[in-house]
Each structure stands twice: as C-alpha cells, then as structure tokens.
Amino acid sequence: MSLPFNVASHLDTALRAAASALGLADRGFEPEVRVADPAHGDFQANGALAFAKREKQNPRAFAQQIVDRLGDLTADFDLSLAGPGFINFRLKPTALLAWLQTYDSEQHLQSGAATLYQGQRFVVDFSSPNTAKQMHVGHIRGMVIGEAICRLLAFCGAEVVRDNHIGDWGTGFGKLIWGYKNLRNDQALARDPLEELERLYKAADAASKENPATLDAARAELVKLQNGDPENTALWNQINTISAAAFTEIYRQLGIRFDHQLGESFYNDKLAQVYEELRATQIAEDSQGALVVFHPEHARFKTQPFIIRKSDGASNYASTDLATMLYRAEHFKADAIAILTDARQADHFEQLWLTTQKWFTQTKRRLPRFEHVSFGAILGEDGKAIKTRTGDPIRLKALLAEAEERAFALVTEKSPELPETERRDIANAVGIGAVRYADLAQNRSSDYVFSWEKILSFEGNTAPYLLYAITRIHSIFRKIGLTAYDSAAAQGATTPATDGELALARKLVSFASVLNLTTAQLRPHYLCTYLYELAGQFSTFYAADKVIVDDPAVRARRLLLCQRTLIVLEAGLHLLGLRTLERM
Numbered sequence: 001m002s003l004p005f006n007v008a009s010h011l012d013t014a015l016r017a018a019a020s021a022l023g024l025a026d027r028g029f030e031p032e033v034r035v036a037d038p039a040h041g042d043f044q045a046n047g048a049l050a051f052a053k054r055e056k057q058n059p060r061a062f063a064q065q066i067v068d069r070l071g072d073l074t075a076d077f078d079l080s081l082a083g084p085g086f087i088n089f090r091l092k093p094t095a096l097l098a099w100l101q102t103y104d105s106e107q108h109l110q111s112g113a114a115t116l117y118q119g120q121r122f123v124v125d126f127s128s129p130n131t132a133k134q135m136h137v138g139h140i141r142g143m144v145i146g147e148a149i150c151r152l153l154a155f156c157g158a159e160v161v162r163d164n165h166i167g168d169w170g171t172g173f174g175k176l177i178w179g180y181k182n183l184r185n186d187q188a189l190a191r192d193p194l195e196e197l198e199r200l201y202k203a204a205d206a207a208s209k210e211n212p213a214t215l216d217a218a219r220a221e222l223v224k225l226q227n228g229d230p231e232n233t234a235l236w237n238q239i240n241t242i243s244a245a246a247f248t249e250i251y252r253q254l255g256i257r258f259d260h261q262l263g264e265s266f267y268n269d270k271l272a273q274v275y276e277e278l279r280a281t282q283i284a285e286d287s288q289g290a291l292v293v294f295h296p297e298h299a300r301f302k303t304q305p306f307i308i309r310k311s312d313g314a315s316n317y318a319s320t321d322l323a324t325m326l327y328r329a330e331h332f333k334a335d336a337i338a339i340l341t342d343a344r345q346a347d348h349f350e351q352l353w354l355t356t357q358k359w360f361t362q363t364k365r366r367l368p369r370f371e372h373v374s375f376g377a378i379l380g381e382d383g384k385a386i387k388t389r390t391g392d393p394i395r396l397k398a399l400l401a402e403a404e405e406r407a408f409a410l411v412t413e414k415s416p417e418l419p420e421t422e423r424r425d426i427a428n429a430v431g432i433g434a435v436r437y438a439d440l441a442q443n444r445s446s447d448y449v450f451s452w453e454k455i456l457s458f459e460g461n462t463a464p465y466l467l468y469a470i471t472r473i474h475s476i477f478r479k480i481g482l483t484a485y486d487s488a489a490a491q492g493a494t495t496p497a498t499d500g501e502l503a504l505a506r507k508l509v510s511f512a513s514v515l516n517l518t519t520a521q522l523r524p525h526y527l528c529t530y531l532y533e534l535a536g537q538f539s540t541f542y543a544a545d546k547v548i549v550d551d552p553a554v555r556a557r558r559l560l561l562c563q564r565t566l567i568v569l570e571a572g573l574h575l576l577g578l579r580t581l582e583r584m
C-alpha cells in the first residue's frame, strides 16, 4: 500500500484513532503533527505531552500507550519516543520510494492535494484597483499574492471565485466628470487615455481647492451621476471602460484572471437592505445624521465609529463592503471570504468583520470564514516608499518593462548563442518572474526593500536561482537523450540509500505539509522558502551522488529523484504564478 499524499494528516488521523482506542475520543487530544528536525525524524507529534499534562498523566507513559496502538504505521515508519513525550516518525526508505513513485506528475500531485479543501468555496477579492488611476508599483502585491492564493487554494481542492472589486464609485467621480467636461485634451486622451484621466482628476482637484465655485460644480456633477443623469452615466461608463482596458493589459502581462468584476457600483441597489437590517437589529445607530456602528466590547471601536452611511445620506466604503459580504455569503454561498489590501486598511476590515458577525448571527445567516489578507509596503533602497527620481510613484507598466529589459541583458550575457526571440522569451519569464517572486518570498505582513540587483540575482532565494535549477535538471535528461518527464528513465529504481538521496526524498514528501501551512495562513512565502530549500537539497545530492552511473538500479533511482524534484519545483513555481523554462 502506498502512503497518502499528505503524510502529516495521515499521521494525525492514526493518532486520533489511537487516542479513541484508549477511550479518549472526546477528551480533546490534539496530535499536533509537524515536520520534524531531520535529526529526530521526518514528522513529530507533540500533542501527547500537553494532553498528558492536562490529564495529569505521565507524558512519556501516555505517549508510549499511543505508540503501542500505532502498529499499522510500522510498515511505513520507524517510531520512537523522545524527550518527555514526543513521538517521532521516520519514513522507511520503501515508503519514501512508494510515495515518489505515486506522485509522478504535477497532475498527480494535485489529485493528492485536492482533498484538503474539497467542497469549500472561497471568494477571493484581489487587485481591486480604483478606476481612473494608473497602477503603480504598490498595486503589484495584491495582484501577485492574490493570484498565488487562488492557485494554491484551487490546487488543494477548493472552489475559488475570483472577484475584482473595482473602486468604480465614490466622490472622486464628481471632480473627474467636471474635469472631463472642462479641461479635457482630446489628443492626449487618444494617445494615453488613462494618463489623461489621471491628469484631469488632479487638475480638477487642484481647481476645486482654489475655487469654491468649482468644488460646487464638481459636487453637482456627482449628484447628477448618482441620480442617474444620462450624460454623466455615459461618461462614467466611458471612464470605467478606459480604466478597464489599461488594467486588463497589466493582468494579461501578469497572467492574472478573474471570474467576476463586481465593483463598488454593483452594490448600489443593495445598500438599502443593509441600512434597514442593521438598524432593525440595533447594531447600527443614528449619530449626528450618520448611521454608525460601535463595538462596546472593543478597546478602540467602542468609541471609534464604523460609519456605514454618511450624514448627507451618501454611501461609503463601509456600506458597499457590508453589502458585498452579504452578496458573497448568499449569492456565492461562500464558505470563506478573503480580501486582499494593504495593511493600512486593517481597521476598516476589523470593523467590517465585527459588524458582519453580529449582523449574520442576529439574522440567523450562516457565517463564512473571513480573512483580511493584508500586506506591507514596497520600499525603495533608501527605506522610504518607492518613488521615481521626480518623486512620483513608479508605474507598474514601466516597472514590468524595465524588468524584462534587465533580464534580457542578463540572458544575453549568459547565453549569447541563443536566437533573439528565445532570449526575449526567457527574459520575459525571468524578468516578470523575478518581480513576482521577490514579492511572494517575503512574509506579506512585512514591508520589503525593492532592489533590482537582489531580485535578479542567480544566488539566494530568487526567481532566477529557481528557474535556473529547473533548467539544470532538464539538461541532465537532455544529455542522455530523454525528456525529463519520461517514465522510462526511472524504471527499476531501488529505494533511496545515500544520505543525499534520503534527505532529498524526505524534502519532497514534505511538499504536502507546506501546502497545508501556506494555505492555512494564506502566506505564499512558506512555499517560496520550501522551494528554495528543496533546490538547495537537490544541489547537495547532485554534488555528492553522481547520477549517470553504470549500475542501472542506482542510476534509475537517482533519475527518479531528479524527475520528482523537477515536478515539485515546477508545480511550486506555477502555483506562485511563474512561468518555468526548459533552458535558459
């Protein structure tokens, strides 16, 4: 019998069964299975210790009782007790081989992983830019982290609904429409429409600061729009179309897709219900004409209001987001909702979630899980928010173009013999991949310093390093006249035996645990760290154990390890949204 894909959860199940066999089914025993320090084993269960202490039993004796009931595992594992009551599991080489033989393609890895979130629907709200503004470098985080999270969840069996919650409503449109009507330059609009819209907004904003009459005129345009005036509605549509075209181009470049683009305006006709229900349940109250929610149990939000309708009756970000929560719960039947924005919106989402919990509980609605997937800022090398020399934010369009240009120079230096079209293609994968990977490799909660030199380096935890590791494995197979996916190469493989082989095999088997961790916390950097370590483990193996040897069994098992390292590296990078290459 071969091991299931997810060895840690297999152990978890076995440990729980052992506890019930001891008559402890409902005593809350948590096995706490983790990937272990390789010195002790492959996996360890720490839960016996805490449980025994709580139950006033001798931890080591209790752990031994559990181990005595794990007889079925001994075919695949060596079991041992350590310290005061830790249980260690070491996979036997036969079990390692069986696992490696089963998970022989990206597709089979996916079928193994797919039980994790089977039957769960996740709505992921990501990118979600505001209309009529160019995307700048800060926008990249939400896009690449969001795309990676969607791919990871889907790989692990979830049904993912990708929703781009465009900021297409709000007070900015009054100024923009006024600017469009009064300050427009048609030539500029034809040349670079989004650029011109951005200029118009800024100019109108400046004009209304100077002249109160302009401010009034802009407000009047907004009221007309909100009352459905046909001319302003048409302009609003046109502005959204222009923005959407520019955004789509960036999404195409980054390989990002959405199932829905339900912007803020989509919720206009769904706000009345929110106000009514929150007032009827007395969750919201009137305060100086506005409708607000306080959370008396919270240190700050007992006095800091969550304004859900402004005193002039207008809706705001809170109103549309409440309606969005309801729509996602009822229409999409979401089991979980994840919204990606930078960390500055933490208060908003905390208040939104506190309010939603009370609202859904009182109206007897099923409460989905909610996650504000927040992230830090991208800093320049001076440690301040990254800017161009003139102090403007760096346009994403320009950043991506520069990434490809720099990567092209690198590739040309390394492989001048390749035809230019191929060098361009490699530069695209390396350049865009480098920008993307640099973002994903950081814990998303932290700010990080953007440095071209670092992200394009072939050393360290970078895209070029990992992409190169992949091409190196491809070239091993090219040299012996096979493709890397050819199953004939590994025919007759025997169990891993050398230290290098064993360590690499173990690292490969722990892929499943990394997927668990990464999706549980929605933090792609865990997967990045794992891939980087896997590539390192591969180098160690490759330096110590010659692959192309005469002994057919040894050669086959080493080629098996090469193949499996390759598919895990490729699968991992594809989950992160990178395109991989066969040579570079």
Ligand code: ARG
Pocket: 125, 127, 128, 129, 130, 165, 166, 167, 321, 324, 339, 340, 341
């Ligand atoms: N448009 C917002 C911004 O640019 C992000 C929207 C995130 N999604 C949401 N449902 N609030 O900051």
